[in-house]
Amino acid sequence: MLKKQALAAAAAAVLATNVTAIASAGAATGPATVNAPRCTAHQVGKQWACITPGSYCPASAKNTYGYPVKSKQRYRCTQYPDHHWRWKIA
DSSP states (O other): OHHHHHHHHHHHHHHHHHHHHHHHHHHHHSOOOOOOOOOOOEEETTEEEEEOTTSBOOGGGTTOEEEESSOOOOEEEEEOTTSOEEEEEO
């Protein structure tokens, strides 16, 4: 009985040591977090900038044009058959 308890205690100690070592190594070599500013849709004159293609349009953007961040393609806020307004390629 004492032998089983001693083996269980030794296994628990080894497991705890390995988990601590893995956790500390992961924290040191993990990916760096970057707090980049997020671009949100905003109106610039008569058009919109930083839109997300296919997403819902704000009410004030109905029938206007918008441009996403990563491409130069023009999108228009259009009403779909389900009566929702979304950014659709123009």
